[in-house]
Amino acid sequence: RQGAVLTRVAASHIRVGTFEYVAARGEEANLRVLADYTIARHYPDLPDSADRYLQFFRAVMDRQASLVAQWQLVGFIHGVMNTDNMAISGETIDYGPCAFMNAYRADTVFSSIDRGGRYAYGNQPSIVQWNLTRFAETLIPLLAPDQNDAIEIATKALGEFPGLFEKYWLAGMRAKLGLLTAEPGDVDLALSLLKWMQKARADFTNTFRDLSEDEPLTGCAYQDPDFQAWQTQWLQRLSRETRSTTAARAAMRTVNPAVIPRNHRVEEALDAAESLNDLSVLERLVAVLAKPYEAGADSALYRELPPDDPNYRTFCGT
Numbered sequence: 186r187q188g189a190v191l192t193r194v195a196a197s198h199i200r201v202g203t204f205e206y207v208a209a210r211g212e213e214a215n216l217r218v219l220a221d222y223t224i225a226r227h228y229p230d231l232p233d234s235a236d237r238y239l240q241f242f243r244a245v246m247d248r249q250a251s252l253v254a255q256w257q258l259v260g261f262i263h264g265v266m267n268t269d270n271m272a273i274s275g276e277t278i279d280y281g282p283c284a285f286m287n288a289y290r291a292d293t294v295f296s297s298i299d300r301g302g303r304y305a306y307g308n309q310p311s312i313v314q315w316n317l318t319r320f321a322e323t324l325i326p327l328l329a330p331d332q333n334d335a336i337e338i339a340t341k342a343l344g345e346f347p348g349l350f351e352k353y354w355l356a357g358m359r360a361k362l363g364l365l366t367a368e369p370g371d372v373d374l375a376l377s378l379l380k381w382m383q384k385a386r387a388d389f390t391n392t393f394r395d396l397s398e399d400e401p402l403t404g405c406a407y408q409d410p411d412f413q414a415w416q417t418q419w420l421q422r423l424s425r426e427t428r429s430t431t432a433a434r435a436a437m438r439t440v441n442p443a444v445i446p447r448n449h450r451v452e453e454a455l456d457a458a459e460s461l462n463d464l465s466v467l468e469r470l471v472a473v474l475a476k477p478y479e480a481g482a483d484s485a486l487y488r489e490l491p492p493d494d495p496n497y498r499t500f501c502g503t
Contacts, residue, residue: 187459195278199223201320202269208323220327227274238327243342246317248275250346253313254353257306258361259442260286260389264296264499266304266312268319282499285445287490289382289389295448295499310354314346360440361393362419363433365426374415374422381411388490390445394480397437443480444473449491 199219207216220238224231228244231237252275256263263270263283270279284295291307299305304312321339328335351372358375359367382392385406395402396419406412423430454467473487 187462193278195272195276196274197223197226197272198278199226199273200269200279201271201273201316201323202267203273204320204323205268208326213326216323217327220324223273238324239338239342242317242321242324242328242339243345245273245275245320246342246346247349249313249317250350251275251353252277253309254350254357256309257354258357258440259445260289260306262286262293262295262304262306263309264294264299264304266309266316268316271313271316273320284448284499286389287447288386289379289392290386291379291383297499310347310350314343314350317346318343357440361437362396363423363426363430363437365428365433368422368425370422374418377415377418381409381415385409385412390442391488391490393441394438394443394488397434397441399431399434438480439478442477444477444484444487446470446474447487447491450487 204216204219207219220241224237224241228241231240231244234240249271255261256277261283262285263277265279265282272278282296286293286306291305292302293306294302294304296304302308321343325332325335325339328338355372355375359365359371362371362375362378364371378392381387382389387406395404395407402416407416420430423433426433428436450470454470457463457466469483470487473481473484
């Protein structure tokens with residue numbers, strides 16, 4: 186029988202769940218050892234100050250906010266964002282059934298056991314904040330001698346998350362739209378595009394890539410009056426930048442991928458390898474994905490959308 190070995194590589198596999206396990210045992214001394222080890226391994230630049238563990242929590246929160254913002258910006262859906270799948274290092278590991286979104290829908294899920302949509306694309310920012318709340322709870326004994334004081338400290342720090350996430354998300358969205366400067370209306374400009382994409386069931390990746398190209402947008406969806414109105418606003422916003430629209434679009438092509446690993450292409454490669462002992466399909470896919478921002482002749486096939494398949498199912502380990 187054929188087989189394969191999947192090796193996960195990460196800076197470490199210390200997760201929020203690791204801290205929950207130690208905290209649940211009530212072993213404060215071991216909790217401190219774990220926290221000190223994790224700081225030394227992943228956050229060695231943190232000062233050895235009285236609020237060291239608060240700074241540790243804030244550093245983890247910062248990385249998690251940045252990470253999930255990056256997921257949102259490329260349409261990535263983790264699948265199973267429980268506390269045991271969130272790395273303290275701020276890396277993407279243990280994501281089980283995951284995928285990049287095709288048509289933009291905030292309620293998109295890729296785990297067939299997630300019937301309530303807990304880990305849907307649009308819920309990822311709130312779920313990571315929920316996970317960080319569980320992480321903060323484990324650190325309560327280390328934040329202050331008095332539990333009530335420690336809870337107040339943790340609660341105040343957690344309140345910084347929404348603004349922190351929006352900072353990373355908005356910076357990334359500005360880059361996707363070719364914007365270098367900041368204006369108050371930029372959030373609404375980005376959200377208006379996403380609202381139109383959801384209404385039109387426009388492909389997330391292809392839409393941003395199409396906006397990045399110098400050629401006029403000719404697709405049927407782009408003739409929609411709502412899109413035309415949005416595009417006019419966007420081009421007016423671009424005109425207030427310090428660089429040309431051509432330069433802005435060139436920069437956009439460095440952050441808006443031309444290709445992503447769409448599930449139907451991954452399945453195609455797996456089927457060829459398993460059924461036909463043909464690895465060439467996989468090799469072509471890997472070669473294209475190695476240069477996701479290059480729209481070469483070979484990439485056109487991988488920009489094609491999958492057929493609608495309401496019976497497509499994924500589970501942990503998929």
